[in-house]
Amino acid sequence: MASSNWISGIVVCTLIASCLFVVAGIIGIVLGPHILQSQVEKQLPLTADSDQLDSWSTPPVPIYLQFWLWECVNVGEVLRGAKPYVVQRGPFTYLEHRTKTGVYFNDNYTVTYRQPISYTFVPEKSALPETTRITMVNTPIVTIVALLRNQSAKTQEIFNIVKNFFNETLFIDHTAREWIWGYEDPLLKAAKSLPIIKDLVPDDHFGYFYGSNATDDGLYTVFTGEDHINQLNNINKWNGISSLPYWRTPWGNQINGTDGSWFPPLIGKDLQSIRLYLYSTDICRSLYAKFEKHSSVLDIPTELFSIPAEIFLNSTLNPDNIAFGTTDSGVLDVSVCRQGAPIYISLPHLLYAADRYQSRLEGIEPDAPIHRTIFEVEPHTGLVLSAQKRLQINVFLQPEHFIDDFKYISEVVLPAIWINESTTIDQKSADDLNNQVLRFFTIVRWVSIVLIPIGIVIFIVTIVLFKKHRSREESTPLLFAEANNTIASDHDH
Template sequence: MKFPVKLALGSLCALLFIVLVGFVMFPKIIKGKIKTMVNLKPGNEIRDMFLKVPFPLSFNVYIFTVLNPDEIHAGAIPRLKEVGPFCYNEWKTKINVEDNEQDDTISYEPVDTFVKTNGHDCKDGDTEITVPHPMILGLVNTVFRQKPGALTLANKAIKSIWSSPSSIFITVKARELLFDGIVIHCGVTDFAGKAICANLKAEPSLIHLNDNDLGFSLLGPKNGTAGKRIIAFRGTKDYHLVGKIVTYDGKPKQEVWNSSTCDAIMGTDGTIFPPMLKKQDGLMSFAPDLCRSLRATFQKHDRYDDIPVGVYSASLGDQSKNLEEKCFCTTPDTCLKKGLMDLYKCVKIPLYASLPHFYDSHESYLKGVKGLQPDEKKHGIKIMFEATSGSPVWARKRLMFSMPMEPNPKVDLFHNFTPTVFPIFWVEEGVDLNNTYTKPLKDLFLIKKIVAVMKYLVLLGSLGGLAVSGYLFYKTQEKFSVSTVKPVASDYSNNDSIGSVSNGNNYNGIENETYEKY
């Protein structure tokens, strides 16, 4: 077998091999391996991490202290100063876990536990801050919405329970406001005070310190307390469904917003996502604290610890303009402007959620207070997501909580307020995967990179081999040539000559002796 033929056969075999293995089989092997790794079947490492995240998330709290409380009572615009961060480690676990093999689901109750930590930028929990009393402001706003006729009763109860306060603002330690609790003295005997305290004692978010006193904190009720039960797909039968919530609190949809669109429970709980998502799919998760699902949308490609990732961001939308978000409005005529969401139907008190410092919100909210400086890098929601494995490798989830402050002639402390949305505090939940958890991803991409380089080198080499063999085969083809026959001069006078001419006829060159034989 000639060399060009051998080269052509070898190149063709290499071409077929690399197409079959490098372009067909290897991606399927990687896909199959990931499918078996990311499901929540017992025994899988990802399940153990899902049930108990092996590292704490960072949880930072920032509180807005009021600089001009007396002026606000006289009608001035609030001047605020951000104090923080107050730093905590957030440990996420899931308890009372049960599996349903037939439905391929797992059920659990999520628990978040916060542990104070100190860093060089972290503020001490004994730092004093001045804020609107959340209970007084929340009480008046709630009564105003539910039973406006009972505002006079609420005014009397405030004087009774809080001993005729001269200001709606209180100065407390940060740890008391956040976790330890602010004391509410409910050992009152007057009708108004007892009526309000009876309702407060039935509120599960308040701590019963003793028979008469209650404790209120912003985050204390959430600390170490099991959330409502969730049933989610394990993804062993269909990896596209891994982590997707089936029911929350025993229901396939909420009963909060009276709308199938806004009450829908979509996505995961945010601790896991399906692998091999396309960027147009976005990242969908359900936020119980907001009673809604949020979609993070793709923004750009980037790298994290040398891993290619997609950058995603989320917002609270604009219920005043987006028809699909109108169902989040308290009433069709009371939609908040861009960037704000009224949580009244969700948490039963007038509480507004937004991005910190009113970032990506209507400018009117920012003008209602002084001292805020919205910044995308500091206040936006951002996720770096590795789509092949479905892993968030870096994330910052940020939310600010505010309360409406409006004048009310039936409540003594509320006579002269200028209407505004008053920021109270904001939180930042963060995760940064270190090399221990990014190394498997980096190894995966290294293998993919090596295979990609090799398969294209082999592909180019095999195509080049086919081209060279074709060229050589063409050059070595046998070529046939015809030689010119030249006449040989003869001596016709010689009797022994052959081919004499007689009478104009040609005779073959046969010697006379041979001729005479015939």
């Protein structure tokens, strides 16, 4: 009897344990990720002693900036009104060095900093040397002509005389390094000495990224995420302002989102409906990326977001874009934030641009997979593990009666230079992310998955064994009884 009670006790304990395994597995599957995610989100906010402060201040993975310069190969025909035929030269590749400086944590859950960036040429990742000479549109002249458009005919004629004295033409030849980082322009220098137009000329140097090497693009104040994780790294102010002065509507002037290097976690969000906002000083506005598909970077699951074509539609097709002027789809007139220079921003090769822009050029080949902007984001942390940020700088040309070289040209948005700022996490950083964060999600998921069938198997085996044991117990007295009856019968005979 005691033995039977002991076995029954073991069976009850085993059944309870098997049920606990199943329950633990279900809880692990349902609640485990949420519990772990809450722990991760407690570690993400930026503080003076947070673990990720160093990697936030100085990114541990390499960032490259590549330039393709558009050379015009039919200058003579263009000056007579023909379509420009352009050929891209490059890439010219530079390694970015960036470190946040002056980091100061404020009382309102924000942190303020500057981020100087310097560049080092990388020959092995470049198609041509920096000294390669390229014939491109003379943007300083185009800028001055645009600034003089509302001046008197006499002023324009004086400038034309000065331009011809310096033998300046609409297309000129410089090295790739000069086009990118700047050169002293004799015409700009002379223009600054003329009382009539000196105030219109901001500098006597020109380069598409002149002044961008070893400097920063402004003073940033971003949210630390301490009070609300969904605000992590979102920009609070840029250069002390929270709204831009450039565009036509309050919505267009808003500074939204992050700088594109780190977003709030994506877990628990409807990927199909959310927008990842970012602010770009290159285009003087905020824009957003939308979810495209699931992806992976070095075997780490990620979510791929891209800047959608709707961002570049004209205001008829996308009423939100009424804030950004009256250009047609695909280009953004940023002269309002470029000292009046007739600079238009687009995607490389005028991707998504209206036919009126593409059809006036020869040589461009827009291709979405290689010319759009994408981000691959790790959803638990919001870290960008891979990014390709692409844009193109164009110069708006139109005929001018009083200026030689401009008299017969056709109106065109002429590509000048396009860039790709790219980064991909390295293997060491990927391993660190896995070991410090992601592997715990994997462990909990698989342990939970394994616990359920183990619990079920133990439950079934226990029931089967217990039933067999009970069957043997019930049959044993019957056997003894039959044996006793047989002995009695033999004795009687």
